[in-house]
Amino acid sequence: MPARPFTTSSSMWLEPATKPWLNAYTPRPIGGDELIERAADDWRRLAASAPPARGIGELLITTLEYASVLPPTLYGAACAVAAPPAPEGYVVTRGNAGDLAVVGADAAGALYGTLRLLVLGPEALLGGKKTVVSSPDLSLRMLDHWDNLVPHPVMGTIERGYAGDSVFFENGDLVPDTDRIDDYGLLLASIGINAVCLNNVNVHATEATLVGERLDLVRAIADILRRHNITTFVSVDFAAPMTLGGLATCDPLDESVERWWRETTDRVYSVVPDLGGYVVKADSEGRPGPFDYGRDHADGANLLAAALAPHGGLVMWRCFVYNHRQDWRDRTLDRARAAYDHFMPLDGRFADNVLLQIKHGPLDFQVREPVSPLLLGLRETRVALELQIAQEYTGHAWDTYFLPTAWREVLELDVAGDGGADLGRDLVDRRGSAIVAVAGVGRDWNWTGNTFSQANLYGYGRLAWDLHEGTQTIAQEWAIASFTGDADLHEALTRILLRSREAYENYTAPLGVGFMVTPGGHYGPNIDGYEYSPWGTYHFADRDGVGVDRTPTGSGYTEQYPPALAARYRSLEDCPERLLLFFHHLRYDQVLPQSGVTLIQRIYDTHFEGVEQVRAMRRDWETVREQVPEGTRTDVDRRWQAQEHNAIEWRDQVCTYFLRHSGIADAAGRTVYP
Numbered sequence: 001m002p003a004r005p006f007t008t009s010s011s012m013w014l015e016p017a018t019k020p021w022l023n024a025y026t027p028r029p030i031g032g033d034e035l036i037e038r039a040a041d042d043w044r045r046l047a048a049s050a051p052p053a054r055g056i057g058e059l060l061i062t063t064l065e066y067a068s069v070l071p072p073t074l075y076g077a078a079c080a081v082a083a084p085p086a087p088e089g090y091v092v093t094r095g096n097a098g099d100l101a102v103v104g105a106d107a108a109g110a111l112y113g114t115l116r117l118l119v120l121g122p123e124a125l126l127g128g129k130k131t132v133v134s135s136p137d138l139s140l141r142m143l144d145h146w147d148n149l150v151p152h153p154v155m156g157t158i159e160r161g162y163a164g165d166s167v168f169f170e171n172g173d174l175v176p177d178t179d180r181i182d183d184y185g186l187l188l189a190s191i192g193i194n195a196v197c198l199n200n201v202n203v204h205a206t207e208a209t210l211v212g213e214r215l216d217l218v219r220a221i222a223d224i225l226r227r228h229n230i231t232t233f234v235s236v237d238f239a240a241p242m243t244l245g246g247l248a249t250c251d252p253l254d255e256s257v258e259r260w261w262r263e264t265t266d267r268v269y270s271v272v273p274d275l276g277g278y279v280v281k282a283d284s285e286g287r288p289g290p291f292d293y294g295r296d297h298a299d300g301a302n303l304l305a306a307a308l309a310p311h312g313g314l315v316m317w318r319c320f321v322y323n324h325r326q327d328w329r330d331r332t333l334d335r336a337r338a339a340y341d342h343f344m345p346l347d348g349r350f351a352d353n354v355l356l357q358i359k360h361g362p363l364d365f366q367v368r369e370p371v372s373p374l375l376l377g378l379r380e381t382r383v384a385l386e387l388q389i390a391q392e393y394t395g396h397a398w399d400t401y402f403l404p405t406a407w408r409e410v411l412e413l414d415v416a417g418d419g420g421a422d423l424g425r426d427l428v429d430r431r432g433s434a435i436v437a438v439a440g441v442g443r444d445w446n447w448t449g450n451t452f453s454q455a456n457l458y459g460y461g462r463l464a465w466d467l468h469e470g471t472q473t474i475a476q477e478w479a480i481a482s483f484t485g486d487a488d489l490h491e492a493l494t495r496i497l498l499r500s501r502e503a504y505e506n507y508t509a510p511l512g513v514g515f516m517v518t519p520g521g522h523y524g525p526n527i528d529g530y531e532y533s534p535w536g537t538y539h540f541a542d543r544d545g546v547g548v549d550r551t552p553t554g555s556g557y558t559e560q561y562p563p564a565l566a567a568r569y570r571s572l573e574d575c576p577e578r579l580l581l582f583f584h585h586l587r588y589d590q591v592l593p594q595s596g597v598t599l600i601q602r603i604y605d606t607h608f609e610g611v612e613q614v615r616a617m618r619r620d621w622e623t624v625r626e627q628v629p630e631g632t633r634t635d636v637d638r639r640w641q642a643q644e645h646n647a648i649e650w651r652d653q654v655c656t657y658f659l660r661h662s663g664i665a666d667a668a669g670r671t672v673y674p
Ligand code: GCW
Pocket: 146, 159, 160, 201, 202, 281, 320, 364, 365, 392
């Protein structure tokens, strides 16, 4: 067992200081599987820096296959569960003598059960019960890293990364400290993540060689991640037959192209036999793709699927396909329509090992978007829901923003609009769905830049495992698992997280209209920053009103939804207020049916409220900050300062912009700069 301590210094959910139970139990692996041995090792390793505790008993870690070896009370309890755990699931049970058993459906389940126990402790995990059973809702729970092998001149080592350099790569090579990759694997396993894509979906020249000359890097990282039950994926360049292979084409229907992918993939699997597969961004934001040859995306995806199928590999084919060279003068185009228009007609044409990876909203990880209609529409194709932990449009790692609040809403959407199954249920019921998130992790001491952003990574793992887990539970678990302190501390941290999304939404772009961010970097306000750009992200504010008409009188995007949802979004009365400007262009003096005030007044009110909410969160923090370790405390302090400044800037720019455009003053008489 390595004596090396876990390499984050403090304040994260594997924080041993918060876990006296680590020293109360002696782990005993049964069955000899490497993952089980490792689970016991992880326990012992963290116990080395946990507070001393009096021994209570043994922690027996095994699988159903070996469960008969357990002492009778533990065996009986583990086997008495109504439904045995599904693959990767586990039973945790407490015996009369104080011993604990984790019984996995398989070795992965034993690992996950042990790590869950390690994070929460037996009291929180078992509550008053003798036994708990847990199984993941989805079998593929993935993180996509947008890491570059060599720093990109504009995007750096991680595209949209706010937490330092890549945990995998440094200057075209492996990072010198590969122990940190091992720790990262443990961190991810502790929240049930079982797949990681190593590199940016924008695959530049050097990164393309990960399936060629630099396959050794994939092997080295896969060897480490595998110890934690994590399967490795790579992003590939659709034009690789040309850029790497020297062919004159990458036409998906060309025989030499097919051969190139087959031979390349065979070689890749001879080196990394359990690679998960390829992630692909094609015909998107300047990336090459099948459109270059008059082919469609089923042709493109199936080309790679055929090469991967003999090895059991998957194609994660992204649907973020839209015209990024739009003419802002052309009001007939609506970027929100693009994914559905491109992919819906292809439903049923994709190979079995293709998953269409779809961002949760039709635009781009905005604070508020409706759920992508493509996610709801596809019925004959496997889908992966794509979320973004990296806070590209949600405050980078400066502003505190608890993303699970927004993800909950996505997963809770009733898919037919009739109060029936929600998206979470629907994903489980469909064949072979998956969940993916853009990682937001870097080499910073706390992995995520802002310590509060850890709660987003933690929350992603929890929701990926249980699509119906509540945000209150997630926030509270993270706070308790990460910080030693009294109930006031944990309650304050939980409260802050749970309020943070609403605050951020209030002080940024109003009522779902989106963007209004600084072009390029996407932090801070610039109301017209993208208004005359080719990116298709417009708000259409003029002297009379603002918002995008996506009903049949406008772009008709609403009609991509199932009928009941289309009707809801089309209607001014029924459209959720937070989405009004996403779906409608409204006059400033329009009285909003839900809040009963005019649009312009609602814009003023939410923006003033947003700043006050930041101040309230900050005050909450002030009351408990002394309980937080020094490094984290001062770092969080300066992030609150930055956030308050950002919120004020947003409030004043938005309010002034709309005062100048509408000429209507704030009825409450607050300071809006003329
Ligand atoms: O939101 C945009 C980002 C790009 C990103 C792209 C994508 C990796 O601004 O940086 O590229 O989304 O999801 O492909």
